[in-house]
Amino acid sequence: MSGRPECLYPLFAEVQTLKGVGPKTATHMAALGVEAPRDLLFTLPQSGIDRHLRSTIQDAALPATLTVAVEIGTHTPARTKGGAYRIHVQDAETSFQLVFFHARGDYWQKTLPEGSRRVVSGRVELFDGIAQMVHPDHIVAEADSAQLPDFEPVYPLTAGVTQKLMFKATRAAASLVPDMPEWIDPTQKARVGWPDFVKAVQAAHSPARLDDLAATAPARERLAYDELLAHQLTLALARSIERRKPGRASHGEGHLQARVMSSLPYLATGAQDRAIVEINADMAAETRMNRLLQGDVGAGKTLVAFMALLRAVEAGGQAVLMAPTEILARQHLESLQPLAEKAGVVLEVLTGRDKGTDRRRKLDALARSGIQILVGTHAVFQADVHFADLRLAVVDEQHRFGVRQRLELGRKGQAVDVLVMTATPIPRSLSLAQYGDMDVSVLDEKPPGRKPIKTALISTGRMEEVVDRLRAVIEGGRQCYWVCPLVEESEVVDLTAAEGRFKQLRAALGEGVVGLVHGQMPAAEKDAAMARFVAGETKVLVATTVIEVGVNVPNATIMVIERAETFGLAQLHQMRGRVGRGEAASTCLLLYQSPLSENGRKRLEVLRETEDGFVIAETDLQMRGAGDLIGTAQSGLPRFRVADLERQAGLMAVAQTDARRLLSDDPKLESGRGKAARLLLWLMRQEEAIRLISVG
Incomplete structure (x- = not known):
């Protein structure tokens, strides 16, 4: 092929x-x-545009686009150069004028001689009580009127x-x-x-x-389905090839998993148990695991991922957990270290910051199995990093990690099982478009003991009250986040800059109480500021959205989000999830600038009403569209010309089932329908898929 x-x-x-x-x-x-x-x-x-022929323009509600048969009457040439050249015409009931600017009179005399008949179509408007059609869209001889479509498509x-x-x-x-x-x-x-x-x-x-x-018209729906089917066939091919790649069966009798589970002060949820069983089964299979672990903020993904890491160790191998940033890698290390100690497993961290002898020591240990679980950033991919026996890679929070990068990870040679974790609840249609090649485990229950977070909407005019509230919380020994939209003053957008807010809060609450983290800071400074907050030295952390993913400070009970209306819903939900991680009741204050648009109010109210990330994500999708939701640049979402991901989620699901079924019946697409499907893949520019068939 x-x-x-x-x-x-x-x-x-x-x-x-x-x-x-x-x-x-x-x-x-x-x-x-x-x-x-x-x-x-x-x-x-x-x-x-409706262009069906009517007998007269009389009684039409003007202005309107109309099509009528007329008899051509007298011509009135323009009085000035570029002025209006008028031709008086008569339909079955009434008369009106055709008007042309910059017209050559001799041309119209020849083309529309007095007494001839024509069909004209165009916009008719009233000027000074006279009906006029200025520059008709169409003028054809009566005999040729069938050339005009009754309904003209507008592209x-x-x-x-x-x-x-x-x-x-x-x-x-x-x-x-x-x-x-x-x-x-x-x-x-x-x-x-x-x-x-x-x-x-x-x-x-x-x-x-x-x-x-309409998108639901049979012809349009069929073309949308063709696009979705081609896309899902490509993903299903990638998936079946991944599955045919020999994996390595990682069997474990569960002693490490059991040791950690029994040491926990709570029971795992049913959803966590289910996910662990699915992952254990995938890892024990001869084929390679390619699974997505999707769970809302606080659904307990980390525990499930750690169980998978332990299974690799039980099987005598090593595992790696990849985080998108240095801060998150260190935080995973802190939260997993106590669990690793319970299991008696060696856990280390490797990031771009490891240099010299320290780095060499870690690389040696990795190469001789001295480290069993490695937590790291993409520094783990560097050429000099060798594992003795890598069996599993867990990739954290990767909506910036498309199908292509997942294939890259698989190509790292060893038959590594892959588990991708995401804390962004993705509406079904998008998760099918983005992760259709993966098996999915969803954590849809909250672990016991997580208290609901109270969410309130407050106008920025009441800033003083908010600061007073913070003062009381700090005196009670608790901590707060304060999220600002921008780092430097920008004249265009009157969003309060983080620097300015930091100074104001420091003045109000005292020196040494308030810390600052933003995107322009050097990584070392950012980490130091975060570390001071985690240790409880600073009580308020003023931050840009860098704190959105994964940061864990159980003592923080208030999240203030300034100009909340400028953020996406999914982002607000992620940030809110930073509080409510400890024993105490937590609050999220959404500060908005009035007047709020209808849309803005609706978005913030959804957050006030529910903590269910999936409900929030679906609402976000309806209100903003797929590209904005994930940020088109990094979404890894396919671009469809006809299909509409927001409104045709159902079609996407049908396409996925259909594509997987077709490939399981006919893996090489050689049957009659299989050959037709190859033609579809060519037609839809899915060369990648065609390569996969020939490879497979």
Whole structure:
């Protein structure tokens, strides 16, 4: 399956092979993401104009776009250069004017001679009580009126590309679609009544009414499904190849796991037990584990991950836990060290900060199994880091860690099992788009003893009260976080700078009580400030969002988030999860600047009403869209031209089930439907998937 099938060549030729598209237009079209005729098939109209023929413009609610047959009357030339050239016309009931600016009179005299009949279509407006159609969109002879579509599709445009051009180009592209075998499961297709691919393309580009433009219109839904199916086939192929890669069975009789479990002051939740069983089974299998552990703030992911690390050690091997930042790596070390001591296991940390003899000592120990569990940043990937027997890699908090990076990790040679942990509850449609190649364990219960966090909305006008409240909390021996949106004063955005807030709070609460952490600080300073807060030396930590992920200070009971309306919901939920980790009741204060927009208020109220991260994430998705939710740049999300991740979550789930089933019945895609699916992968530019088939 080396090259693209010949029947698709015309669709993947250059855009200027289409009639009427020159090199210049082709350059303009690239701005719409159109590089080949194939891309035009998936550039669908975004709205439409009703152009059905009516007998008269009389009684129409103006302004409106109307299409009528008229008899051409007298011409009134413009009085000034570039002025209005008027042609009086009469339809079945009434008269109006066609108006042209910068017109050449002789041209219109010839084209629209008095007494001739035409069909005109365009926007009709009243000027000084007279109905006028300025620069009609269409003027055709009555005999040719069938050329005008009753409903004209309106395409997204860019500079240098007109509606007329898009209309012609999309039709030219559609005419190049060969007869395609069906890749959709026949029962699925019949159940929802989708047309064949060729018919779907034609129908989507020739809507007959507004309903045909809805995402739920059969032709559009089918094309959206084709995109989702191709994407899920790619993920399912990656997954089946991962699964066929020989793994290493890591068996353990559970003595280390049991030792840690029995030492805990609480019982694991049902969800934690389930996840541990799933992971143990994956690790014992001959194939490689590729699992996502998804759990809300405080659902106890760390314990589950540690059980997996111990299983690797029980099997006689080593394991690594990778954290995205230095601070988090050190924090994992602190929280896991006591558990490791209970289990009698050697745990060490390796980050970019380890230098010289210290680093060499650690590398030697790793190479001779002297270290059983390593916690580190991506410094672990450096060439001189060798493990005696690495069996498991746990990757923490990696929404910045797409499918490609996961494959990289697998390519590190040894048959390493991979467990990815994320604390961001991801709505189902997005987690399928992003992690569709993985098996998923969800922790959807909170461990006992975690107290609910009280959330309040307070206007920034009541700042003094908030500071008084902090003073009382500090006197009671507790600590607080104060999150600011920006580091330096910016004139454009009146968000209070962290530096300024730090000085004000220090003045109000006293020297040495308030610490500061922000993104521009050198790492060593940042860690030192965090360490002072963790140790309880400073009572208030003023911070930019660097504290969002994973920081654990049980004594902190108040989280103040300033200008909360400027943050995303998922981010606010993550930050709120930094408190409520100890015995005492905790509070999160969302400070907003009034007036709040309707949307802003709604978002903050969702947070006040619920602590369920999945509910919050779904709301966030509906309100902001997929790209913003994860930050498009680092989302690892595919870009779909027709499918809409927010509104078509259900279709994505069907596509995943279908893709996995097709591949389990026909792993090499050699059946009739399998071959059709290969064609779909080529059509959807999934070359990566095609490489996987040939590799597999």
